[in-house]
Amino acid sequence: MLLPFRRTHLFRTLAHTAALPSSPAAIGAAISPSHQRRYHAPPPSISTASLHHASLLLREHHHAPLLRRHTTTSIILRSAAPQATHPPSPLPHRPCPHCCSSPCRQLTSSRICRPFTKSSVLPPRETIIPRVTTSHETKLPVYTTAPLSMGSSPPQCQGVKGRRTMATYQPLEDKVAGESQTRGKPIRCRAAVSRKAGEPLVMEEVMVAPPMAGEVRIRIICTSLCHSDLTYWKLKEPPACFPRILGHEAVGVVESVGENVTEVAEGDTVLPIFIPDCGECIDCRSEKSNLCSKFPFEISPWLPRHKSSRFTDLKGEVLYHFLNVSSFSEYTVVDIDNITKISPAIPPNKACLFSCGVSTGVGAAWRTANVEKGSTVVIFGLGAIGLAVAEGARLCGASRIIGVDTNLEKFDVAKKFGVTEFVNPRNCGDKPVSQVIGEMTDGGADYCFECVGFASLVQDAFASCRKGWGKAIMVGVDKPGAMLNFSSVEMLHYGKSVMGSIYGGLKPKSHIPVLLQRLVDKELNVDNFITHEMKFEDINKAFDLLAKGKSIRCVMWMDK
Structure with a gap:
């Protein structure tokens, strides 16, 4: 078993000794007390060769400023005696002994989180979406708030700055054995x-460059077509730009990673996922927003960190990125x-929907x-986003879900997602749809969602x-x-938002x-979103189906 030591920690441990340890025995003696305090366990026996290597590193960097040695580098000391292998765990993270008994996301390269501050508070161990079960006697939904299964995502530690680390414990031998033959090429x-x-x-065939620092190159398993792809495929004015590789709903496997990843x-x-989540800026650390201020969301032709493209065609012409993903390629850099x-056990055709559509609507x-x-x-537009909103409203316990759409064929499908009533604006006669909904709901709905992308429908939703x-x-x-146009009197006097x-x-x-x-627990309906599956080379057929x-x-x- 490998025992990871952060180089900074090792330097700081030995920095307070009277003199630089010059022998493996002296290094071992200096490490032992610190290891006992940090890992709550005595250190394993360390081979002489490993300690000699550490000694050389220390002598090389003894006069360098200690605080400049960041976590991007580390010293790996191999245990001399055979150690028991770490048993496989269904949990995505190892338990953290410093903050809570559950696995912790705020891990460093040494797999141990930094201690909590006094102001740190753990979030409740309950999910916000209530579970929905059905009473066989009354046939009515029974709503209960159930604790999050420990087999899913652990509660996120609060009050600790820095990047969240999702990597699980993996021996160095396994990583070396699985190294990509194309890494760096x-x-x-x-x-x-x-x-x-x-x-x-x-x-066509394209060239995908290796990932730069802070980037990941992915082999796409499958990708799905979102209406946003259709919108920007048709768009002629900026931020549209060509030639471009569209696509932003996908699931893939990491082929290689750049530095500092x-x-x-x-x-x-x-x-x-097109929305960044750095875990470091004030917005990402806040529960009030999902808009990262380190890399603000924008429709850019470049990757956000280095403002450049990783795609070129065989003639050397630059191909532009789309929504930080560009999944209409067998390989992409993100x-x-x-x-x-995510867990590899989740079916890829279902997992890819969480890159945008399902997550957007349910969220x-x-x-x-x-x-x-x-x-x-009330939901205006019963496309994929509108149906996902209906699914989210059902999970949250809404008693009435009214769908508004002009396509009658969508009504039967919408019933599978919890929609209880339907309104076709073409059958409202001279009445505006807002008046019809007001009469149905005795004064208006609590929540109205515009899920098409028309400014006029936003005003109907508001009304x-x-x-x-x-x-x-x-x-x-x-x-x-x-542009949106609202009456200031209506905004002020009616108290709507x-x-x-x-x-x-x-x-x-x-x-x-x-x-x-929730998908694994079969509480979140995803199967009914997938109406077609096909080969990647039939992508233009998928565009035609969505457009119609x-x-x-x-x-x-x-x-x-």
Whole structure:
């Protein structure tokens, strides 16, 4: 078994000795008391060769400033005596002995978290979404708040700054054995390139450069088509740019990592997510927002950290990125702050939906609106996002979920996601849809979600809200430059509110494990989102199906 020591810790341990230890025995004697305090266990026997190597390193760096030795480097000391292998654990993290009995996300390279400050407070061990069960006698939903299963995502430690580390304990031999043969080299692979606005994507071979510092190169397993891809595929004015590799809903496997990346390792299954979650800035540490201030979200043609592209075609022309992901390629490069590690046991065709659509809709009801038990919800647009909002509202205990759409074929599908009533604006006669909803709900709905991306529908949603506490939540993506027009008197006198919801207000590395556990527990309905599955080379057929409203989610497999 390997015993990891941080170089900084080893230097600081020996910095207070009277003289630089010059022999392996002296180093061992200096390490022993510190190891006893730090790891709550006596140190293992250390081989003479390993201690001699440590001695050389110490003598080399003895006169360098100790505080400059960061956690990006470490000393690995091999135990001389055979040690028992660490037993496999169903938990994604090792228990933390310094803060709580449950596994801790705030791990350093030595797998031990930093001690809590006095102001640190653990979050409650209960999920925010109530579990829903059905009474066989009354056939009515029974709502109970159940504690989060320890087999899913552990509670996140609060009050500790720094990057959250998702890597699990893994012996060095395993990592060396699984090293990628292509690490550090460009990869030639297939990609669906959007050359001109609105024209069919071109399947061609491209070059994917190695990841730079803080980046991860991923082999995509499968990817799905989101309506945002369709919007920017058609868009001709900025922020549209061509040639571009679209796509942002996907699941993949880490092929290689850049410098300073410790959160994931080669072979890990990950979700690339367009919203960054650095875990370091004031916004990422706050529970009030999911908008990272270190890497603010923007529709950029570059990767966020180094402001450059990793894609070129075979002629050397730069291909632009999309939403920090660009999943319409067999390989892509994503920043580590846009990566969330997940269990490889989750089916890829279901997992990829959590990169955007399902998470955005469920999160909008759960996190942004905070839908309450017994409330009335109205959803404008019953596409993938609208159905995900319905699923989230159902999980939160909404008693009435009203769907508004002009496509009658969607009504039967919406029933599977908990929608109880339907309104077709074309059948409302001379009445505006807001008046019809007001009559149905005796004054307006508690929560109204716009899930299409039309400014006019946002105003309809606002008009359909109950005065005093009604909330209109904008979830759909409209064209850049679209403006909203509200009456100031209506805003002031009626006490309504309008909210925006990007990625459902979710923090990817904290909330996605919770939703995935709901999927594993068969409480979150995902199967009905997937209406089509096909080969990657049939991607233009998927665009056609979505544009005609015949598809909710189409999953494309890279190797099928």
